[in-house]
Amino acid sequence: MAQTYLYQKTNHYFGQLASGSEKCGMAELREFGAKSIKPGYLGVYFCANQRTLCEIVYRSRIFSRILAPLIVFDCHSEKYLYKTAQNIDWADFLTLTKTFAITVNVADSNIRNSKYAGQILKDSIVDQFREKTGERPSVDTRNPDLLLNLYIHKNKARISVDLGGGSLHKRGYRIESVEAPMQETLAAAIVRLSGWKGERPLHDPFCGSGTLLCEALMAQCNIPAAYLRHKFGFLRLPDFDAAVWNQVKTKANAAIGELDEGLIKGSDIDAGALKAVRANRAALPEGGKIKVRRADFQSLEGFENTTIITNPPYGIRLGDTEGTTALLKEFGDFLKQKCTGCSAFVYYGDAALAKKLGLKPGWKQPLRSGGLDGILCKYELY
Ligand SMILES: C[S@@+](CC[C@H](N)C(=O)[O-])C[C@H]1O[C@@H](n2cnc3c(N)ncnc32)[C@H](O)[C@@H]1O
Known part of the structure; x- marks a missing residue:
């Protein structure tokens, strides 16, 4: 028996997220019915039953893992x-035909080198199989069946199964990209923080x-964040309940709604970006209703x-700080002069750039x- x-x-459980998204993540967990929600280092601790856990893995937009x-053990x-990793019966999670990887x-620990720590854990797992069967499961860092996480902070170690089986920011709709794309979980946090609800x-x-x-x-059409993902790590848990998982997915998929034509629009000066956004929106239900066109923002009415x-x-990523400064000043003027009665939520990849817009933020x-x-x-543009 396991x-x-x-x-x-x-x-x-523990949900990993980007720094600054904690409040969004905790609000999301409350909506899914998680309990005992507490912030931790780069993430949030919470308590959930199997059904709630399935909801979180399938629907969370903010958490990356x-x-x-x-x-959990002291590890100096x-x-x-x-030695301690040997206390886990790895056959509960892996067979010789399944692959694994470790993040x-x-x-702040005696063990400093994360790569080496991962190597040690890998050796411990592999040696346990070898001793019992004479054979070992393979490592596959790109597409493992089981993804483990080893976390050591202040000499306290935690070995966990990554229930998404990989970072949840990979929604599956990024068919094409641009030079400085935004991470999906960050974009989801921004949409949530904006308070936009399709009104x-x-x-x-x-x-x-x-x-x-x-x-x-x-967010608007209730499309589960993992709708396009095919692989999930928690299928490897010994107590994985396929019936609950299927019920959660079926219910969430049935709640997908329609998008009003023209509600979501975008524009960009670059033809390559337009090609990418058209490919990406097509991967999502209702995506064809997102309207996009090629335009310099200055030419928008x-x-x-x-x-x-x-x-x-x-500047940092696109490598042209002066050009960015001038563009932001012009964008600030555009917002002031041509967007009265609107709210604008502007994300700057470099916090120092916020001053260049020439507008005072409300928050x-x-x-x-x-x-x-x-x-x-x-x-707020009056
Ligand atoms: C940081 S990227 C946006 C990335 C986007 N959030 C994503 O996830 O892919 C900035 C974009 O601004 C566009 N851009 C630069 N100058 C512009 C202008 N004058 N008018 C409209 N778009 C412009 C670039 O082509 C680029 O795609």
Whole structure:
């Protein structure tokens, strides 16, 4: 019989998210019915039953990983990591025909090298199989059947199963990309923070590959965030309940609604971006109703009663700080002169750029993503 693992004893899980998205993530968890929600380091602890957990994995827009802890232990050395990992019966999660991989986060601990720590855990798993069967399961870092997470902070280690089987920001609609695309989970947090609920049109004048437009569509039409994903890590849990999982998916898919024509629109100056956004929207139900066109924002006639959500170019990634400064000043003038009665939510990949717009934000929310110290600012345009 399978052992009882930590998540089974406690019903406690951990959701990883980007710094700045904690409140959004916690609100989302409350909506799904999770309990005992507490912020942690780059994530949130919560308690959930199987059904709620399935909902979270299938529908969360904000979390990048949902982790089920198998074991937590004091870990001062590689030797101890190897030995303690042997206490898990890995046959509960893996067979010789299944592949696995390990993501590792290590901070403030005797074990400093995360790559090496991952290697030790891998060896421990492989050796256990070898001793019992003479054979070993293979590692597949690109598309593993089982994805584990090893987290060591202040010499306390936690080994978990990654229930998404990979980062949940990979929704499956990014068919084509642009130079500086936004991460899907970040775009979802921005749409949520904007408070937009489809009550008036939404436009992204720097839409790029359309991440903000696609996330707005998914939120508006109740499209589950993992609707296009095919693989899920929690199918590898020994107590995985396929009936509950299928019920959750069927119910969530049945709740997908329609999009009003013209409610979500975008524009971009670059032909490549237009090609990308057209390919991406086509992957999603109702995606064909997102209207996009090629235009310099300066040539747009302006907006009325519209929510503008956008991510203008920024120097760090696009490599032209002076050009970015001038463009932001012009965009600020555009908002002031041609967008009265609108709200604008502008995400800057570099927080220092917020000053260049020449408008005073009503509020600001730092949001980190992909190693960038970004910030979201709200402007009410009277
Ligand atoms: C940071 S990217 C936006 C990325 C987008 N959020 C995504 O997820 O793909 C900025 C976009 O602004 C566009 N852009 C630059 N100058 C522009 C202008 N004057 N008018 C309209 N779009 C412009 C670029 O082509 C680029 O696609």
